Amino acid sequence: MPGKLINGIWTREEDIKASEDGQYRREETSFRHWILPKGNGGERGTDEANTKFIPEAGRYHLYVSDACPWAHRTLVMRSLKGLEDAISVSTVSPILKDDGWEFTDNTPDNTPVNAPDFGGEYPDHLFGKSFLREIYTAADPTYTGRVSVPVLWDKKLKTIVSNESAEIMRMLNSAFVGVAGNDTNFVPDDLRDEIDAVNDLVYQKINNGVYRCGFAGSQAAYEDAVGGLFDTLDVLETRLDGVEYLVGNQLTEADLRLFTTLIRFDAVYYSLFKCNLRRIADYPNLSALVRRIYGHGSVAQTVKLDQIKIHYWVSLRQLNPTGIVPVGPEAVL
Numbered sequence: 001m002p003g004k005l006i007n008g009i010w011t012r013e014e015d016i017k018a019s020e021d022g023q024y025r026r027e028e029t030s031f032r033h034w035i036l037p038k039g040n041g042g043e044r045g046t047d048e049a050n051t052k053f054i055p056e057a058g059r060y061h062l063y064v065s066d067a068c069p070w071a072h073r074t075l076v077m078r079s080l081k082g083l084e085d086a087i088s089v090s091t092v093s094p095i096l097k098d099d100g101w102e103f104t105d106n107t108p109d110n111t112p113v114n115a116p117d118f119g120g121e122y123p124d125h126l127f128g129k130s131f132l133r134e135i136y137t138a139a140d141p142t143y144t145g146r147v148s149v150p151v152l153w154d155k156k157l158k159t160i161v162s163n164e165s166a167e168i169m170r171m172l173n174s175a176f177v178g179v180a181g182n183d184t185n186f187v188p189d190d191l192r193d194e195i196d197a198v199n200d201l202v203y204q205k206i207n208n209g210v211y212r213c214g215f216a217g218s219q220a221a222y223e224d225a226v227g228g229l230f231d232t233l234d235v236l237e238t239r240l241d242g243v244e245y246l247v248g249n250q251l252t253e254a255d256l257r258l259f260t261t262l263i264r265f266d267a268v269y270y271s272l273f274k275c276n277l278r279r280i281a282d283y284p285n286l287s288a289l290v291r292r293i294y295g296h297g298s299v300a301q302t303v304k305l306d307q308i309k310i311h312y313w314v315s316l317r318q319l320n321p322t323g324i325v326p327v328g329p330e331a332v333l
């Protein structure tokens with residue numbers, strides 16, 4: 001498992017550890033600037049720190065892993081907003097090793113033979129660096145913290161705008177007026193409070209809930225996480241009775257944030273993270289939602305199931321010491 005940067009120095013550490021009470025706790029992210037439309041306070045007011053990042057085509061670059069659900073949601077938003085030409089992307093190799101996310105081609109020996117999406121090169125298109133941590137130290141030579149994806153890089157100011165996926169998603173949705181190829185607003189003003197409330201529940205119990213199951217350090221912490229996860233999936237399944245989407249019966253950010261966890265669920269979280277009370281395939285409404293979003297625009301092109309499986313089953317050796325990648329499930333949609 002990777003380490004972290006401490007005062008700009010890469011420091012290896014033991015596997016992601018549960019805290020003393022056995023609960024898994026996610027670290028806060030640290031670059032939290034906002035891109036705002038010119039002359040508009042937008043999400044975060046008008047102070048100078050937040051108005052220097054102006055939406056411009058070609059100015060920003062996303063560093064992602066196709067395997068990571070947090071990075072994936074920014075890619076889904078980029079795709080649905082038609083920002084592919086305006087915001088370029090570099091993809092790290094799916095295998096997370098001791099040195100953190102890498103830009104090399106490190107196809108592992110145990111790549112399943114039926115993994116057509118996997119393999120190839122994972123270059124840093126901007127700087128040709130070898131490790132993602134070099135992007136963090138380029139932004140802040142004394143950076144202390146985890147080196148995570150996604151990262152939104154500003155080519156003009158040569159720094160990281162944000163490494164918080166929820167906030168990157170909001171920026172891509174709201175800030176690029178006149179730049180985005182598609183003006184659909186996935187956070188309409190009249191639905192924003194409800195979207196925020198659903199996002200909050202989904203984040204706690206589902207997006208992060210699966211990690212709280214997988215990395216629990218005690219039976220009690222695991223059972224608490226698994227109970228909250230499936231109670232919430234049940235609630236959402238009922239909420240979707242007779243409607244197509246979670247909020248306002250239209251596709252919103254809330255659906256997209258749920259989607260990137262659900263699409264990984266049956267292939268990874270069900271087994272590797274012990275989220276095995278039910279599969280998403282056992283929930284008719286949730287499965288239909290996943291299929292609906294998958295079929296929307298070019299979302300399908302952002303889903304790399306082979307990379308997802310290989311990332312989790314090979315990288316998380318504390319959960320899967322052999323690194324053997326399961327062949328199934330046969331279908332997840």
Ligand SMILES: N[C@@H](CCC(=O)N[C@@H](CS)C(=O)NCC(=O)O)C(=O)O
Pocket residue numbers: 002003028029067068069070071146147148149150163164165166
């Ligand atoms: N708060 C971050 C979390 C992102 C995150 O946890 N990314 C994982 C990959 S799925 C990562 O890069 N982990 C590497 C590490 O923490 O060392 C976000 O949502 O943007």
